[in-house]
Amino acid sequence: MxxxxxxxxxxxxxxxxxxxxxEGFWLIASHLGDPKAAVLxxxxxxxxxxxxxxxxxxxVTALAEWLNLVFKW
Numbered sequence: 919m920x921x922x923x924x925x926x927x928x929x930x931x932x933x934x935x936x937x938x939x940x941e942g943f944w945l946i947a948s949h950l951g952d953p954k955a956a957v958l959x960x961x962x963x964x965x966x967x968x969x970x971x972x973x974x975x976x977x978v979t980a981l982a983e984w985l986n987l988v989f990k991w
Contacts, residue, residue, distance in 0.1 A: 953979045953986075 937944070949955055956979045965972025 953983050 950959070956975065961972055961975050961979070964975050
């Protein structure tokens with residue numbers, strides 16, 4: 919099992935080393951993937967273009983937040 923942990927640490931270090939130049943991209947991707955950003959940014963745009971899909975985005979966001987709270991508890 920120690921080998922698995924060691925390889926995981928090595929993989930994380932390698933990913934951090936190789937993707938250092940993409941820091942800005944990953945920060946934006948992380949921000950846009952946040953459920954709060956989905957409500958503030960994605961929902962109004964989608965709701966404006968297609969009402970039914972916008973409501974679905976809102977429900978999925980609410981469900982994701984609820985599941986996140988349940989699984990962290």
